[in-house]
Amino acid sequence: MQSILVVGAGREGKGFLGETFSTDGWQVYFLDKDPEVVNALKTGKYNVTVYQENGTFKREITGYEVYGYDEEYSCLPAVLEAEVIALCLYPEDIPEAAAYLGKGISERARRNGDKLTILCCTNKNHYIPTFKKAFENALEGSQERAWFSENAIVTDVIVRRSTNAETTTALDVVTTATMSLLIQPPVYADFSKTRWMELRDGLEQLKEIKLYTYNAPHAACAYAGYLKGYKTILEASADPEIAALQDEVLKEAIPGLSKEFGIPEEEIWAFCSLPRTKEEMDDSIYRVAVDPIRKLSRNDRLTGNAMFCFKHGIDPKALIKSIANGMAYDEPRDEKAMLIQNMIREEGIEAAIAKVCGVSADHDLVTRVAAEYKTIKG
Structure with a gap:
């Protein structure tokens, strides 16, 4: 039996990789540093609702093993056996995971x-x-x-699936399954009989495209939806004005991306056009909007797209509006949103835009976002 060690047993670890590999006959091991996540999984089962093109399916996942970052290094058998280690972690947490796994991989090397x-x-x-x-x-x-x-091969992937749960410890997870996980070859594991796994070259460029196409309209929807008082993405995207804004974001972004990366527009449209599921999975506006300091930064989904447009002579009206919506996003639970609001109060909106978006204070983006922001605030 093939086996995988999933490091990071949160929403994506359980809902995508855990569900997919377990359903396709792999032995699944989970490793997580959060004792609450580990203890929750020690019940021996969790549930995943999978939204697909041909229907919605509920799956109970069992037969896995789960470990914490313990001093006894109880995960050693899994580290020695697994053909694949999948790091479902924020990038800043990967070095810590590598440091912990080093002991087991060293033993694997000695054997x-x-x-x-x-x-x-x-x-x-x-x-x-x-x-x-x-x-x-x-x-x-x-x-x-x-x-x-x-x-050993350390390689990149592109995750093209939304996965959600109330918390990282939750044992009821929802996920969409319409697009495969893209994996940069070469690899040593055999994924040929595992659904939703696809080897594909050129992932660095595709990852840039994904950020600017999948994620930009999603963020635009979240910030506009928040300002209109919606709580979920489905509620917001059903609003005709917000739906039109999302469409315009892509219509502006894709010509700019085509010119910047030298990829025909039709190829980018094909890459970012996701198949529709029979039923739609909802997501919270809070989760999609969280951390506007990152999501409005110079090389991220909204500002990055807008700057490509400026560079290539495209007027980024919808992107400008979406950045302004992000600057006006003042969710009290979001620490990064509160930092932006403090910045606006202390330094003024123009200085705050320049700092958050990472552009010079005299750039047209600052002037236009500031004007849109003032309109929003009345």
């Missing part, structure tokens, strides 16, 4: 164990060399590093 594929399931781009170095630094000696160089 001359089977080849290992490490999948980095994060939206952060151009970080694979950094993650690989973190694993190499965690190994215990030159012999272990030599084995790792010959027998």
